[in-house]
Amino acid sequence: MSITTLDDLLTRMDPLRVIAQLDFRRSEVMDDLARLVALRLRRHSAGIGLYQATTVHLIGGFAVQAGPINRFLTSADLQLEVIDYYDIARQRPDHRLNPVDGSKVASAILVPLRIAGTPIGAFYVSDDRVRNPITPEERAFVLAAANVCVRQIERRARVKLNLINIADLATERLARI
DSSP, X not given: OOOOOHHHHHHHSOHHHXXXXXXXXXXXXXXXXXXXXXXXXXXXXXXXXXEETTXXXXXXXXXXXXXXXXXXXXXXXXXXXXXXXXXXXXXXXXXXXXXXXXXXOOEEEEEEEEETTEEEEEEEEEESSOOOOOOHHHHHHHHHHHHHHHHHHHHHHHHHHHHHHHHHHHHXXXXXX
């Protein structure tokens, strides 16, 4: 039996399928990271979500309700490193970025999360007020936080794959007994 690694899977499968099959759940680490970023940027909420079909599955958040969120980023957005909607109503009048708790979102900073170059989700920070465009320091901070998210997602994927491999090896050995 061969051991499957994350790198093996990513060469054979689309990263979105890999992440979807590993069934991520919300975690304290991601909640803490979202809270840190929201408080540092003085925004009312933040979240970390993974794409699932037409929705985003929340795996971490601060001042957000659990539950699926409609995908908001367009194909053009996904090509950008950071999306700064400092006045969503003016910049994206077609927006649907209201959390499930019904609160109004007037501004948001979004960073697509990528594995092997493929967008797998987004890190976002939002506020109920129109804001000024983000500063270079805020941009660097949000990018650094998004990079931590991707590393955590990859780490969690590796741990889950290791557990699957261990279970498979144990099953194989039990079958020989």
